[in-house]
Ligand SMILES: O=C(O)C1=C[C@@H](OP(=O)(O)O)[C@@H](O)[C@H](O)C1
């Protein structure tokens with residue numbers, strides 16, 4: 001699907017969709033608990049559909065009524081069958097990395113498949129652990145099979161490849177009979193995502209400890225208890241509407257929790273950082289998903305205003321190489337962006353020429369960035385593969401139109 005945008009500012013009120021990261025976490029905790037949990041305000045983005053499908057494949061029962069889910073957890077159930085479960089993770093890195101250790105703990109392994117770029121995204125921190133612990137793994141033709149007995153003990157891994165490995169272990173290790181520890185060999189990046197994990201586990205009565213530096217202590221033998229939870233609005237996707245507002249759209253962004261555990265809530269603070277004149281440097285190691293909206297803001301910050309988005313190496317291993325795709329798309333629109341190995345330097349302008357076709361790179365956050373930057377372009381912008389927003393925000397284009405955005409859709 002191609003979307004052609006005739007540039008116009010947006011106006012009106014908008015409530016961001018339910019948080020994808022929080023929904024993944026609550027679903028996992030519910031699926032491992034010893035009873036039926038009630039989750040409200042769940043949106044069925046492709047990534048959440050992937051997590052639901054995989055949890056069902058592991059043996060949890062999920063019943064849907066509108067945006068509510070009743071999830072009956074696995075704890076205490078005897079899962080029949082010796083076959084390894086088949087887990088189709090779609091394009092969701094969270095689903096894959098959260099469920100690899102969980103599948104080992106509850107089913108002795110699994111056969112994981114993925115689409116798009118998913119199976120090319122790194123899993124080495126797990127593979128290194130598996131070699132040390134005698135768990136077999138084999139990756140070929142887009143399928144990853146893991147098999148073995150996960151045992152309690154010390155798990156050593158880097159903290160700067162993806163926090164998703166730590167989250168996966170924090171779900172799996174409490175299920176084992178003995179106590180475990182996670183030792184990080186490098187500082188933890190995206191730390192707020194791990195705090196969000198600990199928060200979700202705590203809601204279901206599972207306790208883990210973090211020293212704030214390199215060590216997690218995870219008591220074993222923990223069974224979570226069911227809970228009733230409502231998924232918060234998504235700060236990572238709210239950031240695109242913040243970017244639109246920064247670029248002069250008149251938006252009332254509603255429904256957000258300002259005390260949220262979502263690290264991307266810092267977009268509120270970063271908005272004001274970019275509103276001040278002068279060179280700005282933003283360390284994005286804790287909030288990598290904000291780079292596309294921040295880059296759109298920086299590109300239109302005002303003539304000659306320099307913004308540096310630093311500590312961004314991990315952006316290269318997302319749905320696309322986001323340092324390359326942010327640079328390519330914004331440059332095509334007429335922005336001034338320098339791509340470096342682990343950072344971007346963006347020099348602001350007052351408006352962009354547009355008048356081009358750009359690829360969404362099968363990356364929801366790149367397509368949404370282009371849509372927001374297009375509000376400040378002089379000539380129409382076409383985004384190819386625009387349906388990729390479904391990964392986290394299926395209603396994005398409907399909302400864009402509802403807010404006055406002018407688009408035409410073609411195949
Ligand atoms: O745990 C999560 O929900 C996520 C963690 C982050 O990944 P990294 O920890 O790999 O940076 C983030 O980019 C991703 O969109 C969601």
Ligand SMILES: C=C(OP(=O)(O)O)C(=O)O
Pocket residue numbers: 047091092093094095289318319365392
């Ligand atoms: C990187 C993302 O998700 P995941 O790693 O779960 O695929 C994202 O939503 O931007």
